[in-house]
Amino acid sequence: MAKQQTYPFWLGGVGASMAACCTHPLDLTKVRLQTVAGTSRPSIFSIIRTSISESGFRSLYTGLSASLLRQMTYSLVRLGSYDQIKTILSKNGPPPxxxxxxxxxxxxxxxxxxxxxxGELSLSMLMTSDFVRPPEQRYHYSNALSGLVRLIREEGPRGLFRGIGTNLTRAVLMNGSQVGSYDYFKTTLLRHPLPIIDYQLRDNLLLHTVASLLAGTVATTVCAPADVLRSRLMSASARHHPIDVLKKSLREEGPRFLFKGWTPAFIRLGPNTVLMFVFYEQLKKGWKTAFPA
Structure with missing residues:
Protein backbone atom coordinates (compact mmCIF):
# COMPACT_ATOMS: atom_id res chain seq x y z
CA MET A 1 0.00 0.00 0.00
CA ALA A 2 1.41 3.40 -1.01
CA LYS A 3 2.41 5.72 1.79
CA GLN A 4 0.03 8.65 2.22
CA GLN A 5 1.43 12.10 1.48
CA THR A 6 1.73 14.32 4.54
CA TYR A 7 2.21 18.07 4.80
CA PRO A 8 3.60 20.36 7.50
CA PHE A 9 1.10 21.59 10.06
CA TRP A 10 2.08 25.20 9.39
CA LEU A 11 1.56 25.15 5.62
CA GLY A 12 -2.01 26.44 5.81
CA GLY A 13 -0.92 29.41 7.91
CA VAL A 14 1.55 30.43 5.21
CA GLY A 15 -1.12 30.23 2.50
CA ALA A 16 -3.56 32.25 4.61
CA SER A 17 -0.89 34.89 5.32
CA MET A 18 -0.17 35.26 1.61
CA ALA A 19 -3.88 35.79 0.96
CA ALA A 20 -4.16 38.30 3.82
CA CYS A 21 -1.43 40.46 2.30
CA CYS A 22 -3.54 40.78 -0.85
CA THR A 23 -6.94 41.42 0.75
CA HIS A 24 -6.05 43.45 3.86
CA PRO A 25 -7.46 46.78 2.56
CA LEU A 26 -10.79 45.06 1.88
CA ASP A 27 -10.79 43.59 5.39
CA LEU A 28 -10.23 47.04 6.88
CA THR A 29 -13.05 48.53 4.80
CA LYS A 30 -15.44 45.74 5.78
CA VAL A 31 -14.80 46.19 9.49
CA ARG A 32 -15.18 49.96 9.34
CA LEU A 33 -18.45 49.68 7.43
CA GLN A 34 -19.86 47.20 9.96
CA THR A 35 -19.16 49.54 12.88
CA VAL A 36 -21.15 52.42 11.40
CA ALA A 37 -24.36 52.59 13.43
CA GLY A 38 -27.67 54.02 12.27
CA THR A 39 -29.69 53.67 9.10
CA SER A 40 -27.37 55.61 6.76
CA ARG A 41 -25.09 53.25 4.85
CA PRO A 42 -21.89 54.70 3.37
CA SER A 43 -20.56 52.97 0.29
CA ILE A 44 -17.39 50.91 0.13
CA PHE A 45 -15.72 53.55 -2.00
CA SER A 46 -16.64 56.39 0.38
CA ILE A 47 -15.05 54.49 3.28
CA ILE A 48 -11.87 53.94 1.25
CA ARG A 49 -11.85 57.55 0.05
CA THR A 50 -12.27 58.86 3.60
CA SER A 51 -9.47 56.64 4.89
CA ILE A 52 -7.04 57.79 2.20
CA SER A 53 -7.97 61.49 2.49
CA GLU A 54 -7.64 61.51 6.28
CA SER A 55 -4.65 59.24 6.82
CA GLY A 56 -3.07 58.53 3.42
CA PHE A 57 -2.83 55.39 1.29
CA ARG A 58 -0.77 53.54 3.92
CA SER A 59 -3.78 53.65 6.25
CA LEU A 60 -5.35 50.91 4.10
CA TYR A 61 -2.69 48.58 5.52
CA THR A 62 -3.21 49.61 9.14
CA GLY A 63 -2.98 46.51 11.32
CA LEU A 64 -1.29 44.27 8.74
CA SER A 65 1.17 42.93 11.33
CA ALA A 66 -1.72 41.86 13.59
CA SER A 67 -3.50 40.31 10.61
CA LEU A 68 -0.43 38.24 9.75
CA LEU A 69 -0.03 37.20 13.40
CA ARG A 70 -3.66 36.11 13.37
CA GLN A 71 -3.20 34.03 10.23
CA MET A 72 -0.12 32.32 11.70
CA THR A 73 -2.09 31.38 14.80
CA TYR A 74 -5.80 31.12 13.95
CA SER A 75 -5.58 29.93 10.33
CA LEU A 76 -2.48 27.83 10.94
CA VAL A 77 -4.26 25.85 13.68
CA ARG A 78 -7.67 25.59 12.00
CA LEU A 79 -6.29 24.41 8.64
CA GLY A 80 -3.59 22.21 10.12
CA SER A 81 -5.97 20.60 12.62
CA TYR A 82 -8.58 19.95 9.95
CA ASP A 83 -6.08 18.16 7.72
CA GLN A 84 -4.89 16.06 10.68
CA ILE A 85 -8.45 15.11 11.69
CA LYS A 86 -9.39 14.40 8.09
CA THR A 87 -6.39 12.08 7.71
CA ILE A 88 -7.52 10.11 10.76
CA LEU A 89 -11.12 9.90 9.53
CA SER A 90 -9.97 8.79 6.05
CA LYS A 91 -8.06 5.68 7.19
CA ASN A 92 -10.98 3.40 6.28
CA GLY A 93 -12.09 5.26 3.17
CA PRO A 94 -13.60 8.66 2.37
CA PRO A 95 -15.53 9.93 5.40
CA PRO A 96 -19.12 11.20 5.01
CA GLY A 119 -7.83 38.54 16.51
CA GLU A 120 -8.55 41.15 19.18
CA LEU A 121 -5.41 43.06 18.25
CA SER A 122 -6.28 42.85 14.59
CA LEU A 123 -9.73 44.36 15.12
CA SER A 124 -8.27 47.17 17.22
CA MET A 125 -5.50 47.94 14.73
CA LEU A 126 -7.97 47.77 11.84
CA MET A 127 -9.44 50.85 13.52
CA THR A 128 -12.59 49.10 14.60
CA SER A 129 -12.11 51.05 17.82
CA ASP A 130 -9.74 53.81 16.68
CA PHE A 131 -12.00 54.80 13.78
CA VAL A 132 -15.03 55.16 16.03
CA ARG A 133 -13.75 56.09 19.49
CA PRO A 134 -12.68 59.59 20.54
CA PRO A 135 -8.88 60.22 20.53
CA GLU A 136 -8.47 59.80 24.30
CA GLN A 137 -9.98 56.28 24.17
CA ARG A 138 -8.03 54.92 21.20
CA TYR A 139 -5.57 52.04 21.48
CA HIS A 140 -2.77 53.42 19.26
CA TYR A 141 -0.96 50.07 18.88
CA SER A 142 2.11 50.62 16.69
CA ASN A 143 2.39 46.94 15.71
CA ALA A 144 1.13 43.51 16.74
CA LEU A 145 3.93 42.66 19.18
CA SER A 146 3.82 45.97 21.01
CA GLY A 147 0.03 45.68 21.16
CA LEU A 148 0.30 42.18 22.61
CA VAL A 149 2.77 43.31 25.29
CA ARG A 150 0.62 46.31 26.18
CA LEU A 151 -2.53 44.18 26.30
CA ILE A 152 -0.91 41.80 28.81
CA ARG A 153 0.55 44.67 30.84
CA GLU A 154 -2.75 46.54 31.11
CA GLU A 155 -5.24 43.68 31.40
CA GLY A 156 -3.12 40.70 32.45
CA PRO A 157 -3.28 37.23 30.86
CA ARG A 158 -7.09 37.42 30.92
CA GLY A 159 -6.90 40.20 28.35
CA LEU A 160 -5.65 37.67 25.80
CA PHE A 161 -9.06 36.02 25.89
CA ARG A 162 -11.19 39.15 25.74
CA GLY A 163 -14.21 38.45 23.54
CA ILE A 164 -13.44 34.71 23.44
CA GLY A 165 -17.15 33.76 23.34
CA THR A 166 -18.03 35.76 20.24
CA ASN A 167 -14.73 34.99 18.51
CA LEU A 168 -15.00 31.26 19.21
CA THR A 169 -18.52 31.15 17.81
CA ARG A 170 -17.39 32.94 14.68
CA ALA A 171 -14.36 30.66 14.30
CA VAL A 172 -16.53 27.53 14.47
CA LEU A 173 -19.00 28.97 11.96
CA MET A 174 -16.22 30.20 9.67
CA ASN A 175 -14.27 26.97 9.48
CA GLY A 176 -17.39 24.84 9.10
CA SER A 177 -18.82 27.02 6.33
CA GLN A 178 -15.53 27.86 4.58
CA VAL A 179 -13.22 24.84 4.92
CA GLY A 180 -16.02 22.28 5.24
CA SER A 181 -17.92 23.61 2.22
CA TYR A 182 -14.71 23.93 0.16
CA ASP A 183 -13.98 20.25 0.69
CA TYR A 184 -17.58 19.40 -0.19
CA PHE A 185 -17.66 21.52 -3.36
CA LYS A 186 -14.24 20.27 -4.45
CA THR A 187 -15.23 16.61 -4.03
CA THR A 188 -18.63 17.11 -5.69
CA LEU A 189 -17.17 18.95 -8.69
CA LEU A 190 -14.60 16.19 -9.16
CA ARG A 191 -17.31 13.52 -9.14
CA HIS A 192 -19.94 15.22 -11.29
CA PRO A 193 -19.72 17.34 -14.47
CA LEU A 194 -20.93 20.93 -14.38
CA PRO A 195 -24.65 21.14 -15.26
CA ILE A 196 -25.84 22.71 -18.53
CA ILE A 197 -22.36 22.86 -20.11
CA ASP A 198 -21.57 19.24 -19.14
CA TYR A 199 -17.91 20.00 -18.37
CA GLN A 200 -15.90 17.79 -16.04
CA LEU A 201 -13.45 19.69 -13.85
CA ARG A 202 -10.08 18.21 -12.95
CA ASP A 203 -7.99 18.73 -9.81
CA ASN A 204 -6.33 21.92 -11.00
CA LEU A 205 -6.36 25.69 -10.56
CA LEU A 206 -9.81 26.12 -12.15
CA LEU A 207 -11.37 23.60 -9.76
CA HIS A 208 -9.72 25.24 -6.74
CA THR A 209 -10.96 28.66 -7.85
CA VAL A 210 -14.57 27.59 -8.46
CA ALA A 211 -14.82 25.55 -5.24
CA SER A 212 -13.26 28.29 -3.11
CA LEU A 213 -15.50 31.00 -4.61
CA LEU A 214 -18.57 28.95 -3.72
CA ALA A 215 -17.13 28.34 -0.25
CA GLY A 216 -16.53 32.07 0.19
CA THR A 217 -20.19 32.80 -0.63
CA VAL A 218 -21.41 30.26 1.92
CA ALA A 219 -18.96 31.47 4.59
CA THR A 220 -19.90 35.14 4.12
CA THR A 221 -23.60 34.41 4.57
CA VAL A 222 -23.21 32.08 7.55
CA CYS A 223 -20.73 34.29 9.42
CA ALA A 224 -22.28 37.70 8.72
CA PRO A 225 -24.35 37.95 11.96
CA ALA A 226 -21.47 36.91 14.24
CA ASP A 227 -19.06 39.13 12.31
CA VAL A 228 -21.24 42.23 12.67
CA LEU A 229 -21.87 41.56 16.36
CA ARG A 230 -18.15 41.11 17.06
CA SER A 231 -17.33 44.38 15.30
CA ARG A 232 -20.05 46.22 17.24
CA LEU A 233 -18.71 44.89 20.54
CA MET A 234 -15.18 46.02 19.70
CA SER A 235 -16.31 49.48 18.61
CA ALA A 236 -18.28 50.15 21.80
CA SER A 237 -16.68 52.69 24.16
CA ALA A 238 -17.75 50.60 27.18
CA ARG A 239 -18.09 46.90 27.91
CA HIS A 240 -21.41 45.42 26.82
CA HIS A 241 -22.84 41.91 26.83
CA PRO A 242 -23.37 40.48 23.31
CA ILE A 243 -27.07 39.92 24.03
CA ASP A 244 -27.51 43.58 25.00
CA VAL A 245 -25.81 44.75 21.80
CA LEU A 246 -27.96 42.34 19.77
CA LYS A 247 -31.21 43.56 21.36
CA LYS A 248 -30.29 47.23 20.98
CA SER A 249 -29.29 46.85 17.32
CA LEU A 250 -32.40 44.82 16.48
CA ARG A 251 -34.61 47.43 18.14
CA GLU A 252 -32.98 50.40 16.39
CA GLU A 253 -32.11 48.92 12.98
CA GLY A 254 -34.16 45.78 12.56
CA PRO A 255 -32.94 42.28 11.63
CA ARG A 256 -31.25 43.58 8.46
CA PHE A 257 -28.39 44.86 10.61
CA LEU A 258 -27.21 41.25 11.00
CA PHE A 259 -26.17 41.30 7.34
CA LYS A 260 -24.91 44.86 7.30
CA GLY A 261 -21.78 45.03 5.21
CA TRP A 262 -22.47 41.69 3.47
CA THR A 263 -21.28 43.03 0.12
CA PRO A 264 -17.92 44.35 1.35
CA ALA A 265 -17.62 41.24 3.51
CA PHE A 266 -18.00 39.07 0.41
CA ILE A 267 -15.75 41.35 -1.65
CA ARG A 268 -13.11 40.72 0.99
CA LEU A 269 -13.85 37.10 1.98
CA GLY A 270 -14.56 35.86 -1.56
CA PRO A 271 -11.12 36.80 -2.96
CA ASN A 272 -9.47 35.93 0.36
CA THR A 273 -10.99 32.43 0.31
CA VAL A 274 -9.98 31.93 -3.32
CA LEU A 275 -6.43 33.15 -2.73
CA MET A 276 -6.05 31.22 0.52
CA PHE A 277 -7.06 27.87 -0.97
CA VAL A 278 -5.23 28.49 -4.26
CA PHE A 279 -2.03 29.39 -2.39
CA TYR A 280 -2.55 26.46 0.00
CA GLU A 281 -3.12 23.96 -2.82
CA GLN A 282 -0.06 25.26 -4.70
CA LEU A 283 2.06 25.07 -1.54
CA LYS A 284 0.88 21.48 -1.08
CA LYS A 285 1.74 20.71 -4.70
CA GLY A 286 5.20 22.23 -4.29
CA TRP A 287 5.80 20.36 -1.03
CA LYS A 288 4.70 17.09 -2.63
CA THR A 289 7.14 17.66 -5.49
CA ALA A 290 10.02 18.56 -3.18
CA PHE A 291 9.28 15.98 -0.47
CA PRO A 292 7.32 13.07 -1.99
CA ALA A 293 5.92 10.40 0.34
Missing part, protein backbone atom coordinates in the same frame (compact mmCIF):
# COMPACT_ATOMS: atom_id res chain seq x y z
CA UNK A 97 -19.78 14.92 4.58
CA UNK A 98 -21.30 15.25 8.06
CA UNK A 99 -18.11 13.96 9.69
CA UNK A 100 -15.95 16.35 7.68
CA UNK A 101 -18.24 19.26 8.60
CA UNK A 102 -17.95 18.34 12.27
CA UNK A 103 -14.16 18.03 11.90
CA UNK A 104 -14.00 21.49 10.31
CA UNK A 105 -16.03 23.00 13.15
CA UNK A 106 -13.86 21.36 15.82
CA UNK A 107 -10.71 22.57 14.05
CA UNK A 108 -12.26 26.02 13.83
CA UNK A 109 -12.81 26.04 17.57
CA UNK A 110 -9.17 25.13 18.20
CA UNK A 111 -8.07 27.86 15.82
CA UNK A 112 -10.40 30.37 17.48
CA UNK A 113 -8.78 29.77 20.87
CA UNK A 114 -5.24 29.92 19.45
CA UNK A 115 -5.92 33.06 17.42
CA UNK A 116 -8.05 35.01 19.90
CA UNK A 117 -5.29 37.39 21.14
CA UNK A 118 -4.19 38.23 17.59
Missing amino acids: TAELLAAAMVAGGLGGVAGNPA
Whole structure:
Protein backbone atom coordinates (compact mmCIF):
# COMPACT_ATOMS: atom_id res chain seq x y z
CA MET A 1 0.00 0.00 0.00
CA ALA A 2 1.41 3.40 -1.01
CA LYS A 3 2.41 5.72 1.79
CA GLN A 4 0.03 8.65 2.22
CA GLN A 5 1.43 12.10 1.48
CA THR A 6 1.73 14.32 4.54
CA TYR A 7 2.21 18.07 4.80
CA PRO A 8 3.60 20.36 7.50
CA PHE A 9 1.10 21.59 10.06
CA TRP A 10 2.08 25.20 9.39
CA LEU A 11 1.56 25.15 5.62
CA GLY A 12 -2.01 26.44 5.81
CA GLY A 13 -0.92 29.41 7.91
CA VAL A 14 1.55 30.43 5.21
CA GLY A 15 -1.12 30.23 2.50
CA ALA A 16 -3.56 32.25 4.61
CA SER A 17 -0.89 34.89 5.32
CA MET A 18 -0.17 35.26 1.61
CA ALA A 19 -3.88 35.79 0.96
CA ALA A 20 -4.16 38.30 3.82
CA CYS A 21 -1.43 40.46 2.30
CA CYS A 22 -3.54 40.78 -0.85
CA THR A 23 -6.94 41.42 0.75
CA HIS A 24 -6.05 43.45 3.86
CA PRO A 25 -7.46 46.78 2.56
CA LEU A 26 -10.79 45.06 1.88
CA ASP A 27 -10.79 43.59 5.39
CA LEU A 28 -10.23 47.04 6.88
CA THR A 29 -13.05 48.53 4.80
CA LYS A 30 -15.44 45.74 5.78
CA VAL A 31 -14.80 46.19 9.49
CA ARG A 32 -15.18 49.96 9.34
CA LEU A 33 -18.45 49.68 7.43
CA GLN A 34 -19.86 47.20 9.96
CA THR A 35 -19.16 49.54 12.88
CA VAL A 36 -21.15 52.42 11.40
CA ALA A 37 -24.36 52.59 13.43
CA GLY A 38 -27.67 54.02 12.27
CA THR A 39 -29.69 53.67 9.10
CA SER A 40 -27.37 55.61 6.76
CA ARG A 41 -25.09 53.25 4.85
CA PRO A 42 -21.89 54.70 3.37
CA SER A 43 -20.56 52.97 0.29
CA ILE A 44 -17.39 50.91 0.13
CA PHE A 45 -15.72 53.55 -2.00
CA SER A 46 -16.64 56.39 0.38
CA ILE A 47 -15.05 54.49 3.28
CA ILE A 48 -11.87 53.94 1.25
CA ARG A 49 -11.85 57.55 0.05
CA THR A 50 -12.27 58.86 3.60
CA SER A 51 -9.47 56.64 4.89
CA ILE A 52 -7.04 57.79 2.20
CA SER A 53 -7.97 61.49 2.49
CA GLU A 54 -7.64 61.51 6.28
CA SER A 55 -4.65 59.24 6.82
CA GLY A 56 -3.07 58.53 3.42
CA PHE A 57 -2.83 55.39 1.29
CA ARG A 58 -0.77 53.54 3.92
CA SER A 59 -3.78 53.65 6.25
CA LEU A 60 -5.35 50.91 4.10
CA TYR A 61 -2.69 48.58 5.52
CA THR A 62 -3.21 49.61 9.14
CA GLY A 63 -2.98 46.51 11.32
CA LEU A 64 -1.29 44.27 8.74
CA SER A 65 1.17 42.93 11.33
CA ALA A 66 -1.72 41.86 13.59
CA SER A 67 -3.50 40.31 10.61
CA LEU A 68 -0.43 38.24 9.75
CA LEU A 69 -0.03 37.20 13.40
CA ARG A 70 -3.66 36.11 13.37
CA GLN A 71 -3.20 34.03 10.23
CA MET A 72 -0.12 32.32 11.70
CA THR A 73 -2.09 31.38 14.80
CA TYR A 74 -5.80 31.12 13.95
CA SER A 75 -5.58 29.93 10.33
CA LEU A 76 -2.48 27.83 10.94
CA VAL A 77 -4.26 25.85 13.68
CA ARG A 78 -7.67 25.59 12.00
CA LEU A 79 -6.29 24.41 8.64
CA GLY A 80 -3.59 22.21 10.12
CA SER A 81 -5.97 20.60 12.62
CA TYR A 82 -8.58 19.95 9.95
CA ASP A 83 -6.08 18.16 7.72
CA GLN A 84 -4.89 16.06 10.68
CA ILE A 85 -8.45 15.11 11.69
CA LYS A 86 -9.39 14.40 8.09
CA THR A 87 -6.39 12.08 7.71
CA ILE A 88 -7.52 10.11 10.76
CA LEU A 89 -11.12 9.90 9.53
CA SER A 90 -9.97 8.79 6.05
CA LYS A 91 -8.06 5.68 7.19
CA ASN A 92 -10.98 3.40 6.28
CA GLY A 93 -12.09 5.26 3.17
CA PRO A 94 -13.60 8.66 2.37
CA PRO A 95 -15.53 9.93 5.40
CA PRO A 96 -19.12 11.20 5.01
CA THR A 97 -19.78 14.92 4.58
CA ALA A 98 -21.30 15.25 8.06
CA GLU A 99 -18.11 13.96 9.69
CA LEU A 100 -15.95 16.35 7.68
CA LEU A 101 -18.24 19.26 8.60
CA ALA A 102 -17.95 18.34 12.27
CA ALA A 103 -14.16 18.03 11.90
CA ALA A 104 -14.00 21.49 10.31
CA MET A 105 -16.03 23.00 13.15
CA VAL A 106 -13.86 21.36 15.82
CA ALA A 107 -10.71 22.57 14.05
CA GLY A 108 -12.26 26.02 13.83
CA GLY A 109 -12.81 26.04 17.57
CA LEU A 110 -9.17 25.13 18.20
CA GLY A 111 -8.07 27.86 15.82
CA GLY A 112 -10.40 30.37 17.48
CA VAL A 113 -8.78 29.77 20.87
CA ALA A 114 -5.24 29.92 19.45
CA GLY A 115 -5.92 33.06 17.42
CA ASN A 116 -8.05 35.01 19.90
CA PRO A 117 -5.29 37.39 21.14
CA ALA A 118 -4.19 38.23 17.59
CA GLY A 119 -7.83 38.54 16.51
CA GLU A 120 -8.55 41.15 19.18
CA LEU A 121 -5.41 43.06 18.25
CA SER A 122 -6.28 42.85 14.59
CA LEU A 123 -9.73 44.36 15.12
CA SER A 124 -8.27 47.17 17.22
CA MET A 125 -5.50 47.94 14.73
CA LEU A 126 -7.97 47.77 11.84
CA MET A 127 -9.44 50.85 13.52
CA THR A 128 -12.59 49.10 14.60
CA SER A 129 -12.11 51.05 17.82
CA ASP A 130 -9.74 53.81 16.68
CA PHE A 131 -12.00 54.80 13.78
CA VAL A 132 -15.03 55.16 16.03
CA ARG A 133 -13.75 56.09 19.49
CA PRO A 134 -12.68 59.59 20.54
CA PRO A 135 -8.88 60.22 20.53
CA GLU A 136 -8.47 59.80 24.30
CA GLN A 137 -9.98 56.28 24.17
CA ARG A 138 -8.03 54.92 21.20
CA TYR A 139 -5.57 52.04 21.48
CA HIS A 140 -2.77 53.42 19.26
CA TYR A 141 -0.96 50.07 18.88
CA SER A 142 2.11 50.62 16.69
CA ASN A 143 2.39 46.94 15.71
CA ALA A 144 1.13 43.51 16.74
CA LEU A 145 3.93 42.66 19.18
CA SER A 146 3.82 45.97 21.01
CA GLY A 147 0.03 45.68 21.16
CA LEU A 148 0.30 42.18 22.61
CA VAL A 149 2.77 43.31 25.29
CA ARG A 150 0.62 46.31 26.18
CA LEU A 151 -2.53 44.18 26.30
CA ILE A 152 -0.91 41.80 28.81
CA ARG A 153 0.55 44.67 30.84
CA GLU A 154 -2.75 46.54 31.11
CA GLU A 155 -5.24 43.68 31.40
CA GLY A 156 -3.12 40.70 32.45
CA PRO A 157 -3.28 37.23 30.86
CA ARG A 158 -7.09 37.42 30.92
CA GLY A 159 -6.90 40.20 28.35
CA LEU A 160 -5.65 37.67 25.80
CA PHE A 161 -9.06 36.02 25.89
CA ARG A 162 -11.19 39.15 25.74
CA GLY A 163 -14.21 38.45 23.54
CA ILE A 164 -13.44 34.71 23.44
CA GLY A 165 -17.15 33.76 23.34
CA THR A 166 -18.03 35.76 20.24
CA ASN A 167 -14.73 34.99 18.51
CA LEU A 168 -15.00 31.26 19.21
CA THR A 169 -18.52 31.15 17.81
CA ARG A 170 -17.39 32.94 14.68
CA ALA A 171 -14.36 30.66 14.30
CA VAL A 172 -16.53 27.53 14.47
CA LEU A 173 -19.00 28.97 11.96
CA MET A 174 -16.22 30.20 9.67
CA ASN A 175 -14.27 26.97 9.48
CA GLY A 176 -17.39 24.84 9.10
CA SER A 177 -18.82 27.02 6.33
CA GLN A 178 -15.53 27.86 4.58
CA VAL A 179 -13.22 24.84 4.92
CA GLY A 180 -16.02 22.28 5.24
CA SER A 181 -17.92 23.61 2.22
CA TYR A 182 -14.71 23.93 0.16
CA ASP A 183 -13.98 20.25 0.69
CA TYR A 184 -17.58 19.40 -0.19
CA PHE A 185 -17.66 21.52 -3.36
CA LYS A 186 -14.24 20.27 -4.45
CA THR A 187 -15.23 16.61 -4.03
CA THR A 188 -18.63 17.11 -5.69
CA LEU A 189 -17.17 18.95 -8.69
CA LEU A 190 -14.60 16.19 -9.16
CA ARG A 191 -17.31 13.52 -9.14
CA HIS A 192 -19.94 15.22 -11.29
CA PRO A 193 -19.72 17.34 -14.47
CA LEU A 194 -20.93 20.93 -14.38
CA PRO A 195 -24.65 21.14 -15.26
CA ILE A 196 -25.84 22.71 -18.53
CA ILE A 197 -22.36 22.86 -20.11
CA ASP A 198 -21.57 19.24 -19.14
CA TYR A 199 -17.91 20.00 -18.37
CA GLN A 200 -15.90 17.79 -16.04
CA LEU A 201 -13.45 19.69 -13.85
CA ARG A 202 -10.08 18.21 -12.95
CA ASP A 203 -7.99 18.73 -9.81
CA ASN A 204 -6.33 21.92 -11.00
CA LEU A 205 -6.36 25.69 -10.56
CA LEU A 206 -9.81 26.12 -12.15
CA LEU A 207 -11.37 23.60 -9.76
CA HIS A 208 -9.72 25.24 -6.74
CA THR A 209 -10.96 28.66 -7.85
CA VAL A 210 -14.57 27.59 -8.46
CA ALA A 211 -14.82 25.55 -5.24
CA SER A 212 -13.26 28.29 -3.11
CA LEU A 213 -15.50 31.00 -4.61
CA LEU A 214 -18.57 28.95 -3.72
CA ALA A 215 -17.13 28.34 -0.25
CA GLY A 216 -16.53 32.07 0.19
CA THR A 217 -20.19 32.80 -0.63
CA VAL A 218 -21.41 30.26 1.92
CA ALA A 219 -18.96 31.47 4.59
CA THR A 220 -19.90 35.14 4.12
CA THR A 221 -23.60 34.41 4.57
CA VAL A 222 -23.21 32.08 7.55
CA CYS A 223 -20.73 34.29 9.42
CA ALA A 224 -22.28 37.70 8.72
CA PRO A 225 -24.35 37.95 11.96
CA ALA A 226 -21.47 36.91 14.24
CA ASP A 227 -19.06 39.13 12.31
CA VAL A 228 -21.24 42.23 12.67
CA LEU A 229 -21.87 41.56 16.36
CA ARG A 230 -18.15 41.11 17.06
CA SER A 231 -17.33 44.38 15.30
CA ARG A 232 -20.05 46.22 17.24
CA LEU A 233 -18.71 44.89 20.54
CA MET A 234 -15.18 46.02 19.70
CA SER A 235 -16.31 49.48 18.61
CA ALA A 236 -18.28 50.15 21.80
CA SER A 237 -16.68 52.69 24.16
CA ALA A 238 -17.75 50.60 27.18
CA ARG A 239 -18.09 46.90 27.91
CA HIS A 240 -21.41 45.42 26.82
CA HIS A 241 -22.84 41.91 26.83
CA PRO A 242 -23.37 40.48 23.31
CA ILE A 243 -27.07 39.92 24.03
CA ASP A 244 -27.51 43.58 25.00
CA VAL A 245 -25.81 44.75 21.80
CA LEU A 246 -27.96 42.34 19.77
CA LYS A 247 -31.21 43.56 21.36
CA LYS A 248 -30.29 47.23 20.98
CA SER A 249 -29.29 46.85 17.32
CA LEU A 250 -32.40 44.82 16.48
CA ARG A 251 -34.61 47.43 18.14
CA GLU A 252 -32.98 50.40 16.39
CA GLU A 253 -32.11 48.92 12.98
CA GLY A 254 -34.16 45.78 12.56
CA PRO A 255 -32.94 42.28 11.63
CA ARG A 256 -31.25 43.58 8.46
CA PHE A 257 -28.39 44.86 10.61
CA LEU A 258 -27.21 41.25 11.00
CA PHE A 259 -26.17 41.30 7.34
CA LYS A 260 -24.91 44.86 7.30
CA GLY A 261 -21.78 45.03 5.21
CA TRP A 262 -22.47 41.69 3.47
CA THR A 263 -21.28 43.03 0.12
CA PRO A 264 -17.92 44.35 1.35
CA ALA A 265 -17.62 41.24 3.51
CA PHE A 266 -18.00 39.07 0.41
CA ILE A 267 -15.75 41.35 -1.65
CA ARG A 268 -13.11 40.72 0.99
CA LEU A 269 -13.85 37.10 1.98
CA GLY A 270 -14.56 35.86 -1.56
CA PRO A 271 -11.12 36.80 -2.96
CA ASN A 272 -9.47 35.93 0.36
CA THR A 273 -10.99 32.43 0.31
CA VAL A 274 -9.98 31.93 -3.32
CA LEU A 275 -6.43 33.15 -2.73
CA MET A 276 -6.05 31.22 0.52
CA PHE A 277 -7.06 27.87 -0.97
CA VAL A 278 -5.23 28.49 -4.26
CA PHE A 279 -2.03 29.39 -2.39
CA TYR A 280 -2.55 26.46 0.00
CA GLU A 281 -3.12 23.96 -2.82
CA GLN A 282 -0.06 25.26 -4.70
CA LEU A 283 2.06 25.07 -1.54
CA LYS A 284 0.88 21.48 -1.08
CA LYS A 285 1.74 20.71 -4.70
CA GLY A 286 5.20 22.23 -4.29
CA TRP A 287 5.80 20.36 -1.03
CA LYS A 288 4.70 17.09 -2.63
CA THR A 289 7.14 17.66 -5.49
CA ALA A 290 10.02 18.56 -3.18
CA PHE A 291 9.28 15.98 -0.47
CA PRO A 292 7.32 13.07 -1.99
CA ALA A 293 5.92 10.40 0.34
